[in-house]
Amino acid sequence: MKVKDMTVIAMMIAIIIMLGLIPPVPLGFIPVPIVFQNIGIMLAGIILGAKRGGFAVVLFLILVAIGMPLLSGGSGGISVFVGPTSGYLMGWLVSTFIIGYAKHLFIETKNPIFRCLIIWLPGVLFVDILGSIGLMIVTNMNVTTALISNLAFLPGDTLKVIFVVTIASRLLKLPLFSR
Numbered sequence: 014m015k016v017k018d019m020t021v022i023a024m025m026i027a028i029i030i031m032l033g034l035i036p037p038v039p040l041g042f043i044p045v046p047i048v049f050q051n052i053g054i055m056l057a058g059i060i061l062g063a064k065r066g067g068f069a070v071v072l073f074l075i076l077v078a079i080g081m082p083l084l085s086g087g088s089g090g091i092s093v094f095v096g097p098t099s100g101y102l103m104g105w106l107v108s109t110f111i112i113g114y115a116k117h118l119f120i121e122t123k124n125p126i127f128r129c130l131i132i133w134l135p136g137v138l139f140v141d142i143l144g145s146i147g148l149m150i151v152t153n154m155n156v157t158t159a160l161i162s163n164l165a166f167l168p169g170d171t172l173k174v175i176f177v178v179t180i181a182s183r184l185l186k187l188p189l190f191s192r
């Protein structure tokens with residue numbers, strides 16, 4: 014791995030960590046808050062691609078697993094991977110690879126709606142479905158309640174996708190991120 018790759022991976026991990034400093038917004042009816050850290054996860058996939066973006070998110074989750082309080086609200090430790098948000102964390106990992114593998118489609122199309130869909134399908138829909146499955150397993154919530162509760166994330170997460178597409182469309186023009 015080149016120094017340039019290591020630099021951009023470290024930068025992306027720093028961005029994900031900084032987004033975790035924004036306090037989470039509890040929803041009350043579901044043990045999963047609104048967070049801003051998933052912006053960094055989606056950015057990692059689309060800016061760095063599957064290999065480097067996936068590596069950044071794997072490293073970030075390892076830091077969390079070994080106990081660093083890097084998730085929103087300062088949570089961390091191996092217990093979060095068996096807690097109510099575990100499905101979302103798995104979703105973050107897999108969606109980074111899916112978004113990363115779709116990076117060439119994102120670059121090829123100039124259609125902003127299609128660009129949003131490339132991020133939204135894995136980064137929001139897939140993550141929320143995996144998150145719902147995790148919630149059902151961990152909290153015994155039924156499938157309808159889990160899926161309906163997750164609808165609460167869609168407006169905010171869709172705005173996050175628009176933000177990610179706007180930022181990524183600019184950053185991918187820079188030589189540092191263009192491959």
Ligand code: BTN
Pocket residue numbers: 045046047048049051084085088093098101102140141144166169170
């Ligand atoms: C954690 O910090 O333990 C993970 C939080 C996961 C929150 C999920 S990500 C998708 C959805 N959108 C949000 O804003 N919150 C949930």
